[in-house]
Amino acid sequence: MRRGVCVAVGAALLMVSGCSGKGTTEPPKSAPSATTTVTVPTAPPTAAAAVLGPTGPSTAKPCSGTNIPVGTDPQPIIDAAPQGTTFCFAKGVHRLTRPIQPRSNDTLAGNTGAVLSGSVRLTGWKREGSGWTVQGALPAAYPLKGQCEDNKAKPCQLGEQVFQDGNHLTRVMSLSQLRPGTFFGDYQANAIYLSDDPTGHVIEMAKTQTAIDKSADNVTVTGLTIQQFASRPQAGALQAGRGWKVTANDVRWNHAVGIMVIEGDDTVVSRNTVADNGQLGIGQYKSAGVKITANLVTRNNTDGFWIADWESGGIKSTRSSGEVSGNDIIANRGIGMWSDIAEYDRRITGNRIRDNAADGIRYEISYSAVIDQNVVEHNGFGTGRGSGGTLWDGGGINVNTSADVQVRGNLIKDNRNALSIQSRTRGDGPRGTYVLRNVLVEGNLIVMSDAASSLGVVENKRSPTQPGAITFRRNSYQGADHFAYRGKTMTWSEWQQSGFDQDSVSS
Structure with missing residues (x-):
């Protein structure tokens, strides 16, 4: 263990007081101070051993309802039935020439092998x-x-x-x-x-831009393959509204966004395979309480959108809240999970976020978030235009000019940079000025095998980090000896002397 901490034999327990700078216990004084026992991580979070399991149409229930044959326009069949009908698309390729517009409480489901195509x-x-x-x-x-x-x-x-x-x-x-x-x-x-x-x-x-439009509330879409739609940038092949359930679909090879939740409060997106879309896998905009859970989101941004800084990659959410949990967000050509602009009450938990070209997780100019129990591994090595290897360019986890953010209990392993905390001048938002404040980095296992990898805080001149704005504690570091704060590159001991990670360990 590095100097500056005291570790109990056989356990990951730190005695915060009662430790000297040489790692030996000082003699008791006449009025001994209280001892605080702190646990630091010795193993990865449970997400590291978890297996997502099957996703996509194979996990959907068999469809029973009104049949939609191949070669017919589905909209007249939908319009002729009462609201709340289940429609079963027959096996085969349904080439759509206009978006499907479901009604409230409708279910659009696929029999095995049903494909909605925009080509x-x-x-x-x-x-x-x-x-x-x-x-x-x-x-x-x-x-x-x-x-x-x-x-x-x-x-x-x-x-x-x-x-x-x-x-x-x-x-x-x-x-x-x-x-x-x-x-x-x-x-x-x-x-x-x-x-x-x-x-x-x-x-x-x-050719057709959209497969399914957000024309009504409380719609279910399940068991379908949705592919080859010419969706415009920032728009989805499947556009979900309020109270939708989008589950067990394969959404692939669409030009822009695969699944886009727009003003879709309380929508659930689960057990989908969202792969090889041209810009982004899943998007969320002005939607509260959305749950994006147990999806495979992989290999998105096939059509050359800006990798480092324009909505490309796995999942992006703006002006929204909710939970992103238990997903595999793998090998996207951009950011893995990006919350950007006035996000709030956000939970990013238990995901496996690996091999994405830019940041694994980026939380930018937003409010109140918990980022916990994720595996964030080997991200950030594929950024291109306008990006490099500094902390300004991000890391496995990037907290950018946001307030009330907890980063805790994650495995952050072998990313281009481990953790980047950024303070920039970004103006005002609906819940106050965007500012770096009350950021807690706690109980993470951080592995940095590459000597060039860094971790720390960067700030611009007009937005210096305020005292007490950031707390690092109870973290466990492996291979880390390249830290940054106040424009200086630091060793582990210098990092601790700056007031960070006083009760953490490094080996």
């Missing part, structure tokens, strides 16, 4: 030069938005993705860039170009 098949290909082309499939020009990793060509802003035999092709922005595995959409000429010969292959293009 159209492209046929009539002709050879042109060294490639192949088809005319007339692209929509008229529309307003573009979104921040892309490539901020010059901006390929992420266009939603009409192309698939060959179900495999996602990469968009290029000029005919001269065309290579095997790519496509070029010329919107002025209304032409799509491929390098690969489409003969004998199924070529599809995402």
Whole structure:
């Protein structure tokens, strides 16, 4: 153990008083002070050994209700039935040309193998030069938005993705860039170009923007595969409203957000597989008391949105509250779990957040949160444009200019940086000025195998950290000897001398 702590033999107990700087017990004095016994972690949280189990349509109950056959427009069938009806989509691919609008208390469910698709098949290909082309499939020009990793060509802003035999092709922005595995959409000429010969292959293009719209409250969506919708940036292929239950679906290969909860108080999103969406897996906006639990959220941001700082990756929530728990948030090309702008009463607990390109968890310009019992491992190694390896660029967990935040009982292991606490000048929010205040980092097991990895507090000149704003205590560190505070890089002993982690251990 490092100097500056006293550890009881055979247990992770720290005697906070009664320890000298040399780690030996001082002789008793005439008026002995009280001794406080503090437990520090010796093992990872239970989430480290937990297994998510199956997700997606295989976990849905069999559907019994009004049948919707393949090849029919579902909306007239829905409109003709009373509210509160269960609709069962038949096995096969249902190609939607407009969003489904359920009514209050309706259930949209899938029989085994039911797929809602927003794509159209492209046929009539002709050879042109060294490639192949088809005319007339692209929509008229529309307003573009979104921040892309490539901020010059901006390929992420266009939603009409192309698939060959179900495999996602990469968009290029000029005919001269065309290579095997790519496509070029010329919107002025209304032409799509491929390098690969489409003969004998199924070529599809995402066209319809939304599968299911938030047209009513208390809707259930279950047992469906929802894929290949040309959702616009920040919009979802599945848009859920108030009191919805979105469970046991496979939401994949949609251009922007897979599942988006909008003004959807008390909605539950559970047991879904949300994978390979172009921008973000799950989004939440202006929604109180939402539960996002036991989902597999993986490999999202396939269409080149900005990795470091624009709503790409696993889950992002804004101006909302609720619980994100028990999810596997794995290998997303962006932030794993991001709460940003006026979040409140947020609980992020028991998740396994691994191998995401940017921060594992980011809590930014928000209020009152508990971030506990998560496994946050090997995040932050894939950031690109505008990002580097400093604490300003984040860490396994990043608390940015937020108040009343508890970070406790997590395993934070081998991230690019372990823990970044940031104080910036960010203006006012609905619950007061955004400020770094009352942040508690307690009882975490923090492993830093990379000598370049750091942990600590960074601040800008106009927003210095106020005394007592941050408390580190009862943490257990392994391999940590690179800390930062007040613009200085510190060793473990210097970190403790600055007032942090007085009752923590480091080895």
